[in-house]
Amino acid sequence: MIRFAALLDRLLHTPARNTKLALLVEYFRTTPDPDRGIGLAALTGELDFRTAKPAMIRELVSDRVDPVLFGWSYDFVGDLAETTALIWPEALTNRAPPLLHEISDALSTAKRGETPSLIAGWLDTMDATGRWAFLKLVTGGLRVGVSARLAKTALAEAAGVDAGEIEEVWHGVEPPYTELFDWLFGDGPRPDLEGRAVFRPLMLANPLEEPDIGSIQLQDYAAEWKWDGIRVQIAARGAEKRLYSRTGDDISGAFPDIIDAITFDGVVDGELLVVRDRAVAPFNDLQQRLNRKTVSAKMLRENPAHVRLYDILFDGQEDTRALTFDSRRDRLLAFYDRERPQRMDVSDLVPFETRAELDALRLSCRGKPMEGMMLKRRDSLYLAGRPKGPWFKWKRDALTADVVVMYAQRGHGKRSSFYSDYTFGAWREGESGEELVPVGKAYSGFTDEELGRLDKWVRAHTVARYGPVREVEPGLVVEVAFDSLHRSTRHRSGVAMRFPRFHRIRWDKPIEEADRLESLEGMLE
């Protein structure tokens, strides 16, 4: 627990991804089994004690600390686990702090009434950081800025294998992952995946840019729509049925409608969408269903999920990834004809003859639930990762608008001394004349050199400061690019941009010539 607490403490305060990686690598290399496996499970969210409810923690601490002092302390700190960890009286004890696996073993076998005294006993053996990490662990929710993906990437780096290797076996192993660590660091065999509905790493596309646009042989490629949902994988083996996100996170819990529709054995690749009356709904509707652990009946009714299939990785037990795209396509169609699963269909290929025709198709996506075109080489095998050449995505052109910088905020990590996050606005008729209303925020699309100049400009034109934010006098026009524009009740302007970024800084342009809110509203989807 003490090693894990030190790791969490460091991770909490570390903004940089590479530093987090280095800390995790060090942990996996130097921590013995089975503790490192429990640590890995906690970081990847596979470990769920949730045995200690906040009320129980409050009760334990009120047995030991004056309630008035606890109340003031809680007001100051603002977090129950941390307040408790800090205020817990240091006890004189000869007991060693628990190891992670001792905690997990004891909690999984403890009877209901035994948990509070177990927890109090452990708290007595640890220092403040140990108590903090322990309470985060048992109340569920580490929140130290590490995704399951990052933890697995670190494990791969520690073992010197490709991250895809870990993903491939991940859903076939369980905490404390001794089998996995034996394979990665010892002489154990690769974990056996037969009979498991495990995630298989996806094949991803590169953006089609100059000079590839002119040089690729179009007749070698098949084209299909790039639907505007999220890329998913369905894996089913026997009774085990799962829906995975692009990164291998199991999102089955949020999509019981899809899980119920899985009646086959195999692994397929597709786009998760909300489809109503056979029409694909805007991305915003799908957004309502993402990042949830459970889903209400109303949500299921109002935003029914659907998967539009692109590819097949396993047909029954047979691995089809070494077949060509054309052969896999035949297998996918045959599979679909045979199984006819509900809430699924196959994404059509889009016939085309010429580059100009393809370009026109791509541009026609504006206003529809497509982001552009996918080009897939007809002879391409299904390869994990993002190999260059076999698959391209060719997106519709971004929308652009000229907007006025209104606020700037300091960035994070490397950029913490720079004002690198900009809120910008468009003109509208206000109660007292023309006014700017914020329409979005962007922090990318400029070079380091431009950032230096922007930072200087912000500092020289500040009119007010609110913590890390500076309000600047209207004086700088930026051409921002964004993928689409949606209605939003959460923004004062009533619109929200998707993926806004700097396109060009218009140092030359007078602010009066920036766009008006009405012209932006004309771009709403």
Place this chain on the structure above:
Amino acid sequence: MAAPAPRSWIDVRPEGLYVRPGDFYVDPVRSVSTAVVSHGHADHARPGHDTVLATADTVAIMEARLRDQAGRNRRPLSFRERIEIGDVTVWLAPAGHVLGSAQVVLEYKGSRVVVSGDYKRADDPTCAAFEPVPCDAFVTEATFGLPVFRHPDDRAEIDKLLASVALFPERCHVVGVYALGKAQRVIALLRERGWDRPIYIHGALRSLCDLYAARGVELGDLRDATAGQKGVAREDFRGEIVLAPPSAIADRWGRRLPDPVVAMASGWMRVKQRAKQRGVELPLIISDHADWDGLVDTIREVAAPEVWVTHGREEALVHQARLDGFNAEALRLVGYEEDET
């Protein structure tokens, strides 16, 4: 004849704590004719007094920081040297806060009040340790007056820093420190834990580090942190430790350092979310103030029947002192800053 009650001869005025039978103030926040100054931090040692009484170290610090505003007449006092001001006898006892820091002991007609200024109980190689003085009324600070503040062993905190330097040898470690006291204590602790490389310091720390060294506190080889200017390569600072005021790190000055790990030495670092909000990557809980246990134990040890609590989180410490059977109240002194660093 019974000794007068402490509150009968000491007043709280807008200028600060006023000792009526001697017509002088302790740590006044505005310029006055006679001031007894507990230590050299800016909110206690203000410019422009006519007469200043303080330890020789504090007088030297005030001269370095305030120059011609350090007080027209400056009277250095040794610890335990007694002096009469009006009808009041004044003497100083060590407070353990920073170099020269003192508790101000006030005696009038058999009644004794101790104004402890800022103090700590942890061992500090750069200043004399706090000595409890029995008295009728004890005036205590309450900067860390909540039971969540318990400062760990400062040597273990320094070891955390050194472990991080070993883990990230290609990065530079920059530690945010207050210029008076914290900077020199961190340097002295680093030396004690075996860091014998040069330590690089921001320009704002130079004069006080030199003053400490001149007054006998060994700090070793200190160099100016001039990376990225005047022909000094940023890369030269890889693997090095740099000290700077917290305000400089998050701003443009910090850019000259190669991929720095931002550390901060402060008692506030105990609260993780607070450290995180400030963008601190490596919080070091090192404080020049007493922690909660230090405050509570000191009140019990001094055992004055009356406890007056000043700047900080007074209400919690008053609450605890009353639970412990003392007659405690908050003194509403204005003008002392919450020491943010």
